[in-house]
Amino acid sequence: MQAERLEALVQGIKAAGIAQQLVTDPSSIAYLIGYEIQPGERLLLLKVAADGRHQLYLNQLFPQASNLAHDLEIVTYRDGEPVISWLAQSLAPGKTGIDKVWPSHFLLDLMAARQDLQPVNAAYLVDDLRAIKSPEEQEIMREASALNDQAILALINLVADGLPESEMVSELAGIYQRLGCQGFSFEPIIAYGANGADPHHETNDDRPQPGDSVVIDIGSSYKGYCSDMTRTVFYGEPDEESRRVYETVRQAQEAAIKAVRPGVTLASIDRAARQVIEAAIERAKEEIGEYFTHRTGHFIGREVHEAGDVSEFNQAQAQVGQIFSIEPGIYLPGKVGVRIEDLVLVTETGCQVLNQVSKDLILVDPHLKF
Numbered sequence: 001m002q003a004e005r006l007e008a009l010v011q012g013i014k015a016a017g018i019a020q021q022l023v024t025d026p027s028s029i030a031y032l033i034g035y036e037i038q039p040g041e042r043l044l045l046l047k048v049a050a051d052g053r054h055q056l057y058l059n060q061l062f063p064q065a066s067n068l069a070h071d072l073e074i075v076t077y078r079d080g081e082p083v084i085s086w087l088a089q090s091l092a093p094g095k096t097g098i099d100k101v102w103p104s105h106f107l108l109d110l111m112a113a114r115q116d117l118q119p120v121n122a123a124y125l126v127d128d129l130r131a132i133k134s135p136e137e138q139e140i141m142r143e144a145s146a147l148n149d150q151a152i153l154a155l156i157n158l159v160a161d162g163l164p165e166s167e168m169v170s171e172l173a174g175i176y177q178r179l180g181c182q183g184f185s186f187e188p189i190i191a192y193g194a195n196g197a198d199p200h201h202e203t204n205d206d207r208p209q210p211g212d213s214v215v216i217d218i219g220s221s222y223k224g225y226c227s228d229m230t231r232t233v234f235y236g237e238p239d240e241e242s243r244r245v246y247e248t249v250r251q252a253q254e255a256a257i258k259a260v261r262p263g264v265t266l267a268s269i270d271r272a273a274r275q276v277i278e279a280a281i282e283r284a285k286e287e288i289g290e291y292f293t294h295r296t297g298h299f300i301g302r303e304v305h306e307a308g309d310v311s312e313f314n315q316a317q318a319q320v321g322q323i324f325s326i327e328p329g330i331y332l333p334g335k336v337g338v339r340i341e342d343l344v345l346v347t348e349t350g351c352q353v354l355n356q357v358s359k360d361l362i363l364v365d366p367h368l369k370f
Contacts, residue, residue: 002034005031006032006054008129009021009032009048010050010052013050013122013125018050018095018097018122019049019092020047020048020049020091020092020097021048021097021126022046022047022087022096022099022102023045023046023047023048023099023126024046024099024101024102024106025099025100025101025123025126026039026044031130032048032126035056036224042059043077044058044062045057045102046072047090051092053073054073055072055074055075055090056072057075058074058077059078064076084106091114094118095120097120097121097123097125098119099123099126130302131306131321132322133321137225137301138345141225141227141300141343141345142345142354143223144181144227145343147176147220147222148227148355149355149356149357150175151172151175151176151179152218155168155171155172155175156231156233156364159233159364160364160366162367164205165203165207166204166205168188168203169188169190169203176220181221181222182220182221184220184221185220185226185227185304188203188216189201189216189217190203190216191203191215192207192212193209193213194334194335196215196232196331196337197331197332197333197334198331199294199329199331201337208235208366210235210237210366211239211242212234212235213233213238213242213336214232214234214364215230215337215338216232217229219304224302226303226304228304228325228341229341229355230327231357232246233362233363234361234364236364236365238336241332241336242335243361245336245338246361248276249330249339250359252272252274253327253340253342254359255272255275256269256296256310256326257326257342257344260326260350260351261349261350262318262319262320262346262348263317264317265317265318266310266314266315266316266318267312267313269296269297269326270311270312270314271312273328274292274296277292291330294329295310296311296327296328297310297325298310298324300343301323308322310324319346320346320348321346323344323345323346323354325342326341326342326343327340327342328340340359342354342355343355
């Protein structure tokens with residue numbers, strides 16, 4: 001599979017008129033050749049050349065690559081050696097693709113060493129490959145989402161205990177470990193009441209109060225891929241405004257999911273969710289729409305946020321094999337936050353929703369044992 005990915009990238013490089021692509025994103029290197037490490041401040045670079053003379057640049061500190069199913073030269077270097085000069089000498093003249101995560105000091109040193117090069121942003125060449133999940137990747141993502149379903153149900157069952165947000169995160173770590181996951185795919189968001197009105201709230205030691213919304217946005221890593229989902233439940237009986245906000249978000253998410261199919265623009269999927277919220281504004285004569293302040297979704301795979309999004313400005317078309325989130329939300333500052341999120345896989349006829357936890361309004365009876 002990885003040999004096919006590398007060959008597909010070579011074909012993309014040739015079609016773009018690029019002499020070579022310098023891949024430095026560790027997730028993309030793992031995707032292309034199966035070598036996975038986080039290099040920190042040191043150089044890790046895969047040179048993919050149109051002429052087939054590929055190279056992998058590794059610090060001697062890193063585990064040495066072996067059993068790679070590719071014909072590539074491995075160049076090792078020690079700290080302090082002029083590895084950028086070696087790279088510069090190896091490059092063919094002309095356009096050189098650079099990916100989006102390479103630290104600028106490396107690029108500037110390369111440009112100084114080879115002023116004849118024409119660096120171009122070619123991150124899209126790998127991003128486009130990664131966006132279309134293979135059948136094997138799709139199955140891993142299904143498994144990861146099924147485990148995330150189990151995790152969020154276990155966490156919802158703990159809401160009644162009234163634990164601080166921080167303790168809920170600690171409990172989640174144990175849940176994931178027992179499920180066989182490899183840690184968090186992002187820092188979990190557990191947000192009670194008004195805290196939930198901040199879409200990226202940082203967990204603190206607050207406890208829930210009766211009537212609070214409880215935003216639970218969680219994901220884990222599993223077999224090298226990420227899960228991500230959100231449910232909002234209530235700690236006791238919510239007020240009517242909170243109920244109305246929840247139902248609006250639920251309907252908006254449902255509308256966006258129904259809009260997913262091959263060939264539609266990602267902007268139209270985002271629009272399907274926003275129209276529901278805007279219609280609710282007209283009915284309720286409340287300006288809740290301005291508090292849906294983020295895009296409807298993001299692409300996901302080896303990283304929790306990959307290139308590509310479901311936003312009102314993205315005119316790219318949905319394609320079979322893409323996996324992205326559908327997560328509209330409404331956030332009323334100082335009052336309540338509601339977000340509902342599922343991952344969807346684009347299929348030939350529409351989409352498959354990878355999360356199966358109910359989106360009906362869930363009211364948790366507080367134990368109030370603090």
